[in-house]
Amino acid sequence: MSLFTMKNVRKTFAHGEVKEEILKGIDVTLPEGKITALTGASGSGKSTLLTIAAGLQTASDGQISFEQQELTSMRSEELRQIRAKQFGFIFQFAHLVPFLTVEEQLALMLETAESSLSKQEQKKEIRQVLELVDMWKRKNAYPPSLSGGEKQRVAVARAIIHSPKVLFADEPTASLDSKRSQEVMRLIQRLSKERHITVLMVTHDMDMLDYVDHVIEMRDGKIIQEDSIH
Amino acid sequence: MKMAWKEMKKNKLRYTILGSIVFLISLLTFIISGLANGLSQDNASLIKNLPDGTFYMEEEADETYSFSSLSEEQQQEITEAQPEAAFFSIQMRNFIDTSDKQRSVAYVAATNSSYYPQVNSGEVILDASLEEEGIAVGDEITNEQWDQPLTVAEFVNHEKFSHSAAAFINPDDFQALFHTDTMQIAFVADSVAQNSNEATAFEELQAFSNSEFLNTIPSYSAEQLSLNMIVIFLLVISGMLFAIFFYMINVQKLGIYGILKAIGVKTGKLFQMMWAQMFIISVISLILSALISQAFQLLAPGGMPFHLTWQATGRLSLVFIIIGFIGATLSGIQIKRVEPMQAIQQGEI
């Protein structure tokens, strides 16, 4: 069995009387420990698929299994626990907590994930991850005082500090210039390798495909092409 | 708790405004409740100073003590059942002091009583408020209808009735001066009552608890009712204030709540954060207004009826905190409703 698979996932949104099917039966298996990119035209359903996979919204139909557990039939508290402990998220915008320092953002994530590390080990881990994203020197800064790239690097750090099994990222580089984008992508690549994290990432930017192992292309709610790059 | 505090530190203005409004409302509440209590002391400390017990009046008196008259036989009957019963009478009347000034007082006569001062015949013991007005021990007070003046023997603190100073006189003097041979009221304290579980019932007598008796005093219940209504309104307003303020604060934070939920933070933890903030704000504001209202009590002019105990302040503070808690929780229903997806789609925060 694979770590993360989706079978025949469908999603229908009701616009008033009209029902619109946004995902029309998606089958995906994420290669374990690899980076999978989700591409396709705007409105093709990438973000919808990603957030359904991540347990942030429900599918109208289909099965999603993670470690032999069926996410679609889980109670919301079980799903929350999986999100907190096993999943990491990077959104298009950093979405940091404005009143916590960089260091505290990560501490909050470890606390949320009910980390088994001691306080001391947590501090060490936070330092290590912040050094990895080159933000240790700004550990006491508050998000409003950070640049877009810095915020996104903190968001990446927050997404992996608790060693999740799967990392979901929706256009993590969209708000960054190309130099910063490359940096963040290299970071995700490195973290995925070092920590054996399975990544599902939505991107528009073809340059980013250099850093991924597997590409899924969508159109109108369906997968039209799937390639393994390496 | 830590997150709650950090957020408040980062948004000082917002929480200071909320805190100062809670402070002002609670201060107002404390002061009005001090006034209510002060007025009630001023109106009835003579009765309020008594221990818990049972009052008896004639049924025919229709809850008006001045119409009640307990005959010798009735007094005897009561004393047989309750040997520790005290009898007393109250009469509102004037006297003329040494400088020919008319003053209205409540003449009080009590038998045997350990509750009120014993007075020798021909003497009177006055509430200390009259001492402040220039009457001294040894002064003679009189009244047009009396043959004999009374000599002021001493002053006692906090004995007022119907907003007038109490003037304790000997029961025999009372009967002579006011042409009566009965007493109006019998009182049996719970602590000395025989088979004290239930007040003894007597034929043709009506029994009252302390608070029931207080409410028979004209003006007492009306006065207390209106002041207590103000206090209750202020408490309700403070609850609504908490609800409205936290609602506004929460609306601004829905994005953050959504993201926190997305990364797996429990909804309960978000509620705890809000409760902690409500608690911190209330405790600081309440301590401040408790201190200021106590200072007000010390500095208030002597004639101002103001009486606020720490216990009363503590009780009101507790009510404030409970109401604030309810208000904040009601407004927190939004936190429960917020969906992570809304926040993610909303963009930069």
Ligand SMILES: Nc1ncnc2c1ncn2[C@@H]1O[C@H](COP(=O)(O)OP(=O)(O)OP(=O)(O)O)[C@@H](O)[C@H]1O
């Ligand atoms: N909550 C919703 N209610 C109704 N329609 C929705 C909702 N979320 C998404 N949609 C619709 O579903 C379609 C796919 O949206 P989605 O955000 O998944 O596209 P996308 O591939 O991520 O596009 P982009 O590249 O522009 O981010 C769009 O037409 C969108 O309007």
Ligand SMILES: [Mg+2]
């Ligand atoms: Mg999208």
